Amino acid sequence: MESGFLAEKEVHNIRPLWEKVFAEDSKAFTEYYFANKAEHNLVFTRMDGEQIVSMLHLAPYLTDKMEPVCYIVGVATEEEYRRQGLMADMMKEALHFMWEEGQPFAFLMPANPAYYTPFQFTYIYDKPVWKLNETVLPPRYLDAAAKYGAEFHLVIKEKGTLQIKVAKDADFIKIAEFANKMLKQNSDCYMFRNSHYYKILKKELVAQNGNLFMIEKDGVLKAILAYVKENEKPGAQEVIMNEDLSEWQLIDADTYKPAIMARILRIEEMFASMQSMGQVDLLVEISDDILEKNNGLYHLYSLENGEMVCKKRKSVKADCKVSIDDLTAFIFGYKSAEECFEISNETARSEIIKSLEQIMVLKRVFITEIV
Numbered sequence: 001m002e003s004g005f006l007a008e009k010e011v012h013n014i015r016p017l018w019e020k021v022f023a024e025d026s027k028a029f030t031e032y033y034f035a036n037k038a039e040h041n042l043v044f045t046r047m048d049g050e051q052i053v054s055m056l057h058l059a060p061y062l063t064d065k066m067e068p069v070c071y072i073v074g075v076a077t078e079e080e081y082r083r084q085g086l087m088a089d090m091m092k093e094a095l096h097f098m099w100e101e102g103q104p105f106a107f108l109m110p111a112n113p114a115y116y117t118p119f120q121f122t123y124i125y126d127k128p129v130w131k132l133n134e135t136v137l138p139p140r141y142l143d144a145a146a147k148y149g150a151e152f153h154l155v156i157k158e159k160g161t162l163q164i165k166v167a168k169d170a171d172f173i174k175i176a177e178f179a180n181k182m183l184k185q186n187s188d189c190y191m192f193r194n195s196h197y198y199k200i201l202k203k204e205l206v207a208q209n210g211n212l213f214m215i216e217k218d219g220v221l222k223a224i225l226a227y228v229k230e231n232e233k234p235g236a237q238e239v240i241m242n243e244d245l246s247e248w249q250l251i252d253a254d255t256y257k258p259a260i261m262a263r264i265l266r267i268e269e270m271f272a273s274m275q276s277m278g279q280v281d282l283l284v285e286i287s288d289d290i291l292e293k294n295n296g297l298y299h300l301y302s303l304e305n306g307e308m309v310c311k312k313r314k315s316v317k318a319d320c321k322v323s324i325d326d327l328t329a330f331i332f333g334y335k336s337a338e339e340c341f342e343i344s345n346e347t348a349r350s351e352i353i354k355s356l357e358q359i360m361v362l363k364r365v366f367i368t369e370i371v
Helices: 006-021 027-036 086-100 137-150 169-186 194-205 243-248 267-272 324-331 349-356
Strands: 002-006 044-049 053-061 068-077 105-108 122-132 151-156 160-166 211-217 220-230 233-241 251-264 281-287 298-300 310-314 320-323
Touching: 002 006, 002 086, 006 044, 006 053, 006 068, 027 086, 027 194, 044 068, 044 086, 053 086, 068 086, 086 105, 086 220, 105 310, 122 233, 122 324, 137 151, 137 211, 137 220, 137 233, 169 194, 169 211, 169 220, 169 233, 194 211, 194 220, 220 243, 233 243, 233 251, 251 324, 267 298, 267 310, 281 324, 281 349, 320 324
Parallel strands: 068 105, 281 320
Antiparallel strands: 002 044, 044 053, 053 068, 105 251, 122 251, 151 160, 160 211, 211 220, 220 233, 281 298, 298 310
């Protein structure tokens, strides 16, 4: 079995495997992916002769801190080649590649989390299940507007009028500025938005029988609705809303579903963009089963201005121990310090936990990307 690495136009060679393994994807969505996303990704492959039998895609993104990270998508293997370790080999190769590239973390949306826990991925984000208030915002209005690129008005007594319209090319800069402003206020980790981001997202939504909507009041943008309709069921892939629109009760989320898994790649780089609320000064032993260069003792401390610093040190006695997956869950606020860190010194336990709790974790994650 030979390993391969595809980029740019070469990635179209994996389309037959994609269509076979992801047969549930609509023809429109597959067309969208290969027309707009595939050539920008890096694809790891395994080949039997000239046949591509296994693949793993790295889709490039920028975080809100302008850090390059990769979204792992399109992990698939021909049925007769499964359970031969092909996916494991590609995943390890991809993780080492991203480590060498200096990326702080990687993320993915698992079809089955059990596939990824052996590589020390862990959940970091529960996605809202957004529901449209169909009494106030009838899907038939959205369907018609999505189809024809139109707009309509909602008039609610004592609240006023909302203009709901399909986003055009000229709107993408305005939408990106609004999204980044709202997300910066309400999130600790998200993917950076620009006009190109929304140009591509609109195409993705159209491929899902939906569209990208702007919701305005008196000419002021109040919300962005990424509307989809799959299997005749209307829904929202993403909603970014100004607080003062919440009283209209157009869209709500009463349940949350585990959606995104991640794993830290570069420990020192991960902490470099973080802050503390108070003093932190700990020696932490970190273990990584895949990226062996990460193993070792780290001095984790805060500066007077609140910046976090993490530096590898020579072996001395650690204050606490943590695995890379538990460290990931802690940094993204998915688990508490008490749950993640092993502390053998019971006398010092409370002080160590207190010090860890001074770290401003990235608890408010907002990652809604699909591919």
